[in-house]
Amino acid sequence: MSLICFGTVALDNIKSPSGLRKNLLGGSASHFAMSARLFTKVHLASIIGEDFPKKYIRFFESQGVDISSVTVKPGKTFAWNGEYDQKDFNTAITLATELGVLEGYIPEINTEHRNVPNVFLANFDPDNQFQFLKLMKRAQLVGMDTMNLWINIKKASVLKLMKKVDLFVANDGEARAITGQTNLIKAAKALRRMGPKLIVVKKGEHGVLFYCDQFMFSFSAYPVEKVVDPTGAGDTFAGGLMGYLSKAGKVNEKVLREAAIYATTLASFNVEGFGVANTRSLTLKEVDARRKILVSFIQP
Amino acid sequence: MSLICFGTVALDNIKSPSGLRKNLLGGSASHFAMSARLFTKVHLASIIGEDFPKKYIRFFESQGVDISSVTVKPGKTFAWNGEYDQKDFNTAITLATELGVLEGYIPEINTEHRNVPNVFLANFDPDNQFQFLKLMKRAQLVGMDTMNLWINIKKASVLKLMKKVDLFVANDGEARAITGQTNLIKAAKALRRMGPKLIVVKKGEHGVLFYCDQFMFSFSAYPVEKVVDPTGAGDTFAGGLMGYLSKAGKVNEKVLREAAIYATTLASFNVEGFGVANTRSLTLKEVDARRKILVSFIQP
Numbered sequence: 001m002s003l004i005c006f007g008t009v010a011l012d013n014i015k016s017p018s019g020l021r022k023n024l025l026g027g028s029a030s031h032f033a034m035s036a037r038l039f040t041k042v043h044l045a046s047i048i049g050e051d052f053p054k055k056y057i058r059f060f061e062s063q064g065v066d067i068s069s070v071t072v073k074p075g076k077t078f079a080w081n082g083e084y085d086q087k088d089f090n091t092a093i094t095l096a097t098e099l100g101v102l103e104g105y106i107p108e109i110n111t112e113h114r115n116v117p118n119v120f121l122a123n124f125d126p127d128n129q130f131q132f133l134k135l136m137k138r139a140q141l142v143g144m145d146t147m148n149l150w151i152n153i154k155k156a157s158v159l160k161l162m163k164k165v166d167l168f169v170a171n172d173g174e175a176r177a178i179t180g181q182t183n184l185i186k187a188a189k190a191l192r193r194m195g196p197k198l199i200v201v202k203k204g205e206h207g208v209l210f211y212c213d214q215f216m217f218s219f220s221a222y223p224v225e226k227v228v229d230p231t232g233a234g235d236t237f238a239g240g241l242m243g244y245l246s247k248a249g250k251v252n253e254k255v256l257r258e259a260a261i262y263a264t265t266l267a268s269f270n271v272e273g274f275g276v277a278n279t280r281s282l283t284l285k286e287v288d289a290r291r292k293i294l295v296s297f298i299q300p
Numbered sequence: 301m302s303l304i305c306f307g308t309v310a311l312d313n314i315k316s317p318s319g320l321r322k323n324l325l326g327g328s329a330s331h332f333a334m335s336a337r338l339f340t341k342v343h344l345a346s347i348i349g350e351d352f353p354k355k356y357i358r359f360f361e362s363q364g365v366d367i368s369s370v371t372v373k374p375g376k377t378f379a380w381n382g383e384y385d386q387k388d389f390n391t392a393i394t395l396a397t398e399l400g401v402l403e404g405y406i407p408e409i410n411t412e413h414r415n416v417p418n419v420f421l422a423n424f425d426p427d428n429q430f431q432f433l434k435l436m437k438r439a440q441l442v443g444m445d446t447m448n449l450w451i452n453i454k455k456a457s458v459l460k461l462m463k464k465v466d467l468f469v470a471n472d473g474e475a476r477a478i479t480g481q482t483n484l485i486k487a488a489k490a491l492r493r494m495g496p497k498l499i500v501v502k503k504g505e506h507g508v509l510f511y512c513d514q515f516m517f518s519f520s521a522y523p524v525e526k527v528v529d530p531t532g533a534g535d536t537f538a539g540g541l542m543g544y545l546s547k548a549g550k551v552n553e554k555v556l557r558e559a560a561i562y563a564t565t566l567a568s569f570n571v572e573g574f575g576v577a578n579t580r581s582l583t584l585k586e587v588d589a590r591r592k593i594l595v596s597f598i599q600p
Contacts, residue, residue: 086482087482182386182387183505183524183526183527184505185523185524185525186525203506205483205484206503206506206507206520207506207520209520209523215596216523216597217596217597217598217599218520218523218597218598219520220506220507220509220518220519223485223516223518224483224485225483225486226483227483257600261600294600295600296515296517297516297517297518298517298518298519298598298600299517299557299599299600300519300557300561300594300595300598300599
């Protein structure tokens with residue numbers, strides 16, 4: 001089944017202990033696409049400015065990612081300047097954000113994409129996520145992500161959207177912030193009560209916790225020794241998860257465990273390089289090789 | 301194979317969001333014994349004061365734990381007053397420590413216990429741990445634990461002891477403090493280079509990481525929703541680990557994975573009650589029931 005991701009396509013300047021990189025292809029939708037493309041046809045819906053480099057347009061095309069629902073508007077592409085500290089790779093320090101064409105944005109979509117069955121609302125203004133979801137006519141499986149910024153300034157909109165989605169993906173900090181629960185199991189259960197049937201809590205280096213009414217599971221992350229740039233790790237994870245579920249065409253315990261393993265594996269590639277440097281060239285064969293190592297690492 | 305644990309037997313006053321409890325049976329050796337006793341014959345070596353309650357002596361006896369190498373000296377039993385914060389159950393706040401009979405202590409042991417093959421040096425002054433190890437004549441498998449206090453004030457003694465042991469158990473904070481490595485995989489490898497062949501890093505709610513030259517593994521913790529008092533969780537873990545290895549009588553990958561699963565399961569019981577309240581009455585049948593839930597929770 002095909003999959004559409006509504007999220008940002010951005011230009012990132014990133015500083016980490018491994019160095020400084022400018023004008024990287026970034027944004028939640030871009031990272032999502034890099035892993036989802038390995039499993040199914042991926043369409044992106046987003047907005048970019050006229051300054052968006054042609055090489056990145058060609059890059060998406062070369063990866064088989066459909067960007068025909070990515071609108072180009074006069075103005076500048078959304079840009080993010082961030083930094084990571086050696087001591088805490090889990091938290092990005094935002095140095096600057098230039099909204100550019102995101103200012104006053106109203107989501108659009110190609111008519112032909114309104115029937116895509118699987119939808120992921122990557123990190124974005126929750127009101128925009130809601131507007132986008134209303135454009136979709138036959139959504140069967142809807143996932144969403146968000147971030148602390150929106151939980152802080154637009155919590156009502158986040159909660160309203162949560163009632164409309166099947167799968168909620170959050171990192172541990174976000175799960176705690178929305179629910180007010182320190183204990184992650186309690187937080188996952190509280191998220192479930194907010195609407196989504198499937199709850200995924202990403203714990204960075206500590207892996208992932210999945211919760212639904214029938215079962216739950218938790219896997220450690222792949223043992224990465226050299227984190228270069230964790231930007232987009234959560235989106236890469238979400239792309240692997242939704243991509244695998246879309247390929248499977250069904251959602252059950254076995255498929256969810258497999259999807260979470262693929263998602264965890266893919267996120268580990270992401271953090272080993274700046275931007276999409278390590279995920280852009282990945283083949284499913286390479287992913288499978290690392291997935292097997294991960295499975296043996298976490299096998300009880 | 302039988303097992304001896306050298307550690308503290310203490311009286312604890314503990315305050316947590318669940319309440320305040322005074323004069324609890326505590327200490328690293330006591331918690332260690334509660335889980336190790338499920339797998340093998342456990343001897344404790346320690347020191348207590350004349351104030352040590354008779355009921356706790358009878359309690360050890362009722363649990364089949366041999367305390368004939370626990371010396372009674374004039375003076376007060378080691379006492380610890382600690383507190384836990386709702387927001388961070390991983391870090392105990394020490395309110396007061398009364399060394400009592402630990403002051404100027406020189407380890408002793410019953411002659412008959414000098415041939416016990418499996419030895420665990422629970423958290424204690426590293427010089428005392430070293431002196432105790434020298435008392436053991438036929439040690440086959442030696443494990444050790446320590447804490448940040450000793451890493452800060454007696455690091456040379458900790459490092460000297462590490463060269464003499466097979467198995468090193470640390471929590472994530474301690475592993476980082478000894479090695480200076482933030483990344484836990486790198487920290488585990490650095491610990492290995494310090495001497496011990498088998499490295500176990502406890503990550504609290506995030507479970508456990510095991511490392512040796514041939515393989516490594518990592519399991520999430522059992523999903524505990526209500527943490528009452530985490531005091532002794534690490535010792536309970538170590539007791540389960542060493543107890544299971546002693547019962548198996550050999551150390552290989554399969555046995556180590558099983559031992560880590562038992563250890564993780566046992567630690568989850570510990571944190572659900574004050575002191576040894578939840579581990580003192582445990583049967584292997586109850587542990588096995590929860591172990592199966594844990595295995596299904598972490599099964600990839």
